[in-house]
Amino acid sequence: MTKKLQSITNKLPPLVALLVVLAIWAAATGFSWVPSFMLPSPGDVFEAFVSDFTLLMRHAAVTLCEAFAGLAIGVLLAFVLAALMNRFAFLYKALYPVLVITQTIPTIAIAPLLVLWLGFGMAPKITLVVITTFFPIAVSLLDGFRSADADAVNLLRSMGAGRLKIFRHVLMPSALGSFFAGLKVSASYAVVGAVVAEWLGGFEGLGVYMTRVQKAYAFDKMFSVILFITLISLLLMWGVTLLRYLAMPWERKEKEKK
Amino acid sequence: MPTSPDAVLRAEHISKSFGDHKVLEDVSVSLQKGELVCLLGISGAGKTTLFNILSGLMKPDSGRVYVNGAETTGQPGKISYMLQKDLLLPFRTVLDNVALPLILRGVPKKEARERAASYFTRFGLAGTEKKYPDKLSGGMRQRAALLRTYLASDGIALLDEPFSALDTITKGAIHEWYLDIMRDIELTTLFITHDVDEAVKLSDRVCILGGSPGHILTEIPVTEPRPRAHDFMLAESFLGYKRKIFEALQL
Numbered sequence: 001m002t003k004k005l006q007s008i009t010n011k012l013p014p015l016v017a018l019l020v021v022l023a024i025w026a027a028a029t030g031f032s033w034v035p036s037f038m039l040p041s042p043g044d045v046f047e048a049f050v051s052d053f054t055l056l057m058r059h060a061a062v063t064l065c066e067a068f069a070g071l072a073i074g075v076l077l078a079f080v081l082a083a084l085m086n087r088f089a090f091l092y093k094a095l096y097p098v099l100v101i102t103q104t105i106p107t108i109a110i111a112p113l114l115v116l117w118l119g120f121g122m123a124p125k126i127t128l129v130v131i132t133t134f135f136p137i138a139v140s141l142l143d144g145f146r147s148a149d150a151d152a153v154n155l156l157r158s159m160g161a162g163r164l165k166i167f168r169h170v171l172m173p174s175a176l177g178s179f180f181a182g183l184k185v186s187a188s189y190a191v192v193g194a195v196v197a198e199w200l201g202g203f204e205g206l207g208v209y210m211t212r213v214q215k216a217y218a219f220d221k222m223f224s225v226i227l228f229i230t231l232i233s234l235l236l237m238w239g240v241t242l243l244r245y246l247a248m249p250w251e252r253k254e255k256e257k258k
Numbered sequence: 259m260p261t262s263p264d265a266v267l268r269a270e271h272i273s274k275s276f277g278d279h280k281v282l283e284d285v286s287v288s289l290q291k292g293e294l295v296c297l298l299g300i301s302g303a304g305k306t307t308l309f310n311i312l313s314g315l316m317k318p319d320s321g322r323v324y325v326n327g328a329e330t331t332g333q334p335g336k337i338s339y340m341l342q343k344d345l346l347l348p349f350r351t352v353l354d355n356v357a358l359p360l361i362l363r364g365v366p367k368k369e370a371r372e373r374a375a376s377y378f379t380r381f382g383l384a385g386t387e388k389k390y391p392d393k394l395s396g397g398m399r400q401r402a403a404l405l406r407t408y409l410a411s412d413g414i415a416l417l418d419e420p421f422s423a424l425d426t427i428t429k430g431a432i433h434e435w436y437l438d439i440m441r442d443i444e445l446t447t448l449f450i451t452h453d454v455d456e457a458v459k460l461s462d463r464v465c466i467l468g469g470s471p472g473h474i475l476t477e478i479p480v481t482e483p484r485p486r487a488h489d490f491m492l493a494e495s496f497l498g499y500k501r502k503i504f505e506a507l508q509l
């Protein structure tokens with residue numbers, strides 16, 4: 001019972017903060033502090049969301065498709081590269097700075113180039129998602145591999161385990177926690193990355209829809225898309241948390257103890 | 259020290275330096291089947307280096323290591339070992355941790371688990387099979403690590419200060435238990451320690467490693483018959499052995 005109470009009190013502060021923001025927003029529009037064509041009221045945004053629901057879903061399906069494909073490729077690439085970089089020190093030394101540099105390139109600047117090179121279909125969007133999601137995962141995996149206990153690695157060597165077995169039984173499980181932390185960041189980047197890529201050219205997707213309603217000055221619809229994207233990102237991040245819970249049962253038990 | 263050719267573990271004339279610093283000089287040790295030998299050393303005498311060389315994780319500059327007559331110098335995978343740190347993998351259940359050496363050797367998972375589980379009662383671990391290591395007490399974790407070492411071994415184990423992180427009472431209890439289980443499982447053991455009481459209490463022979471670079475100063479047989487009485491530590495003979503060791507250490 002007290003546990004339940006505690007979980008309610010824990011969730012209370014962010015809920016209150018959220019409600020306060022909503023109240024200020026409602027007040028600003030309701031008392032016309034801000035003209036309604038510049039800032040739609042929460043009610044208008046909700047209405048726009050409901051009336052455009054089917055359209056939003058259709059566009060969301062495309063965006064999610066791009067985000068998932070990009071994320072999957074990003075994870076795969078990150079995994080292969082991190083494993084190789086962990087195995088070969090010279091690769092680590094050579095590629096780590098390159099990895100960091102790829103992160104400092106503003107994605108918004110290369111998105112038009114990608115469209116130029118890859119056309120208006122899904123390819124440039126997926127590529128952009130790969131570029132943005134790949135880095136956090138690769139770095140978190142590398143850190144994870146390096147966090148593995150060197151004595152445990154030696155112990156497995158003494159048991160006659162080769163590199164592959166050591167990777168499978170020690171390095172990989174040791175890196176899982178760090179991997180999921182990276183995946184969580186990347187999951188939210190994935191949706192935003194896909195939307196940004198869609199802004200710059202395409203026929204379908206939430207980003208395309210967003211630019212259309214923006215050009216029509218339909219700010220209520222614009223806001224409803226923004227909120228919808230936020231919601232999708234939150235859901236994805238929650239999905240990663242769930243995945244982590246399922247993949248790391250030893251962590252789970254620890255929480256039960258507390 | 260003479261090394262006999264029928265020893266199950268034999269190290270001959272091991273020397274090792276790191277840069278200009280010579281750590282081990284002409285160290286020879288040999289263990290007969292079923293023997294428990296304590297390697298008692300002053301800190302910095304190269305205990306851990308010798309340990310790494312014996313387990314094959316490190317190559318000596320000169321000298322050779324033989325297991326059951328075959329040379330294994332610099333080849334890991336022939337002798338199992340256990341450290342003060344239990345090194346139970348936090349992401350595996352206790353049973354899966356213990357079964358790991360069998361799985362690594364290619365035993366099917368189910369069979370490996372069954373074989374490992376069959377020892378749990380004897381090692382005082384019944385009921386911990388599905389738990390994760392962080393739920394176990396220090397003594398239990400060391401027993402689980404010892405069982406894993408036993409399953410990894412082909413009858414030879416190196417124990418590097420396995421009980422030194424435990425408190426005195428737990429340590430005493432685990433010594434009693436260890437002496438008991440040693441009679442059941444025939445394990446040839448080289449036991450590294452800096453605890454004189456522990457060395458006398460457990461071993462058939464105490465080899466004293468000292469000096470810089472480290473070499474075997476002397477070897478003291480502990481002829482007290484087994485099973486040893488619980489009050490062996492309070493006996494006159496116990497003090498006699500201790501005195502000899504202190505003399506050898508020039509304390």
